[in-house]
Amino acid sequence: MIALDEHTSIGCLIHDITAHGVELTVPDASIVPDIFMLTASCSESAKVCHTLWRSDETIRARFR
Numbered sequence: 001m002i003a004l005d006e007h008t009s010i011g012c013l014i015h016d017i018t019a020h021g022v023e024l025t026v027p028d029a030s031i032v033p034d035i036f037m038l039t040a041s042c043s044e045s046a047k048v049c050h051t052l053w054r055s056d057e058t059i060r061a062r063f064r
Contacts, residue, residue, distance in 0.1 A: 001038070001039045001040075002024075002026065002032055002036050002038055003036060003037040003038075003039075003046075004031065004032065004033065004036070010026060010027070010031070010032075011026075012024045012025060012026045013025045013026075014040060014042070015058075017040070017042065017043075020062055020063060021049075021052070021060065021061055021062040021063055022047075022049065022060075022061055022063070023058065023059070023060045024038075024058070024059055024061075025057050025058055025059075026057060026059065027057065028056070028057070029054040029055060029056060029057055029058060029059050030054075030056075032054070032059060033051075034050065034051045035048065035049070035050050035051070035064075036048075036049050036051075036061075037049070038061075047063050048063065048064040049062065049063060049064070050062055050063075050064055
């Protein structure tokens with residue numbers, strides 16, 4: 001899940017995750033802020049992410 005703000009989250013599909021970052025797919029990448037919180041069942045805690053690049057549905061981000 002990606003937190004868009006304090007009250008809104010959207011689902012995402014994680015394609016690649018490393019110790020340094022993540023690549024994921026969302027329905028509309030343009031609504032995701034440049035800095036966002038990511039929570040996933042494969043991670044013990046929420047991660048703060050900084051967007052490196054995006055296309056219409058794909059985001060590549062690094063962890064802060």
